[in-house]
Amino acid sequence: MSSFGFGLITAAVLAIATVGFTMQFAVTNVLNLAYGSVMINSAFVSYYLNVHGVTAWVSLVGGVFTGSVVSWALNRFIFTPFQRRNLAPITVVIVALGVDLVGTFGLQAIVGGGYVSFRQSPGSEYHFLGMILSGLQLVILAICAVVLGLVHWVLKYTRLGKAMRATSANPNLARNSGVKVQRVISTTWLISGALCGLAGTVLAMNTGVFEATSAQLYIVLLLAAMFLGGPGEPYGAMFGALTIGLATEISAAYFSPQYKEVIAFLALLGMLTFRPYGIFGSEKTN
């Protein structure tokens, strides 16, 4: 049962990350394989704020801000210019892969290869329903729940959220209805980047120790969770993340933590084979 508790945290963090990742794909058509490197870079900015005396929770805001700004800049200065050239969609994917490598190993070159950890005690332990969760983990769970609720509210009830969904469904028609599509896309990168920074930072806090390459395989979990829920479906992403998060942690408890990504990858392959549009997606999603 304790792996269930841990799986819940993994799932909550993965949900935040996948929602951001899916938003980028849905609204702007970029499969941002550099997502993991933005996560870990955000975590390191937050970590440095923390070791320079800022409390962990305030430094978390620094991580969120970093993810947001870096993602916005990636889109503005790298992805959009490539998209404008009307190259095959795979080009942008390859570019993103390159950005991921530069982001990860560039970070490693700066911070070195050692493990670091936040100056934040996990807090006292809480037992319930047979699960053991630390105070830190409870706070992480609460943050994730609030943020997912907020994302839901934005997408469903605000003018911006509706414009984002409209842009995702049919950008030409959105433009024709007076939506400033370019601005909606920029805003999407700011928001999804904030989710990316948040996920990276809480992931690092929760893992305890981390290093520059810690999020390198995270993309596998993201892809698995996204495809499970249906590409481009934010609600599907939440569901996919919950499933993948629990499945990988529980299987890690029974086999070995090394197989986490393998399990996720098998789930991804299964989905692509039997239901490529996901559980929530319709066949027309692509």
Added chain:
Amino acid sequence: MSVELSQPGLVLSTTALSAGYDGRAIVSDISIEASPGKVISIVGPNGSGKSTLLKALVGVVRVLDGTVSVGGNDITNLPSEEVAKLGVGYVPQIDDVFPPLTVKENLEIGGYLLRRSEIPDRIAAVVDRFPRLKEMMSRKAGKLSGGERKMLAMGRVLMLSPSVLVLDEPTANLAPMVATQLLEEYVRGFADQGSTVLLVEQRAKSALRISDWTYVLGGGRVVLDGAPKDLQENPLFVESFLGGSSIPK
């Protein structure tokens, strides 16, 4: 308080327009004019460039040469969100709604440029015009029937009370009865209330019945134009559209 669904019409015209994709012209040397209170139709065989012409008018496809103007303003190559602001409502041939959004959300996006407080009244006015939509406000647009979907697509552009309506084959895939109702009741209705209507239509006969003037497109050019009753007596037109086909693609 009643909300008007359309503004007094504006003249929409082109002079020697050519437009196409990737710098290659699909339509050339097109000069047409649509004026308030009238239905102006464009007919022509598949692939003759009807949709391309409409897209060029509303800023979706690049104009390579010539001009487009509405109400005396030059709108050549204006981004399509600006064209919408000037009162031109465009219903594309395909991809005319946002399938994952509900009917209500589709209408709200249609009213994106309005003040928030204006939106409920406008939705009420649109639904008044298309009562079928009333029971489906929370249904996803992707789950509507063809006819309901077209009503929603038109409802979306009516949210901004357009002066000019540009409709690309609104009756495609509709049962004949529904198609006739759509054209005679709604499309003609818009013009009768003073709007300018520019209509592309496959069903030549139905198009003529509700039009004040008709342009015939062939191979990307206007090959013939005239009042419906004159076209009906033109042997070339009769042979091409009400019989065999000799108008080039």
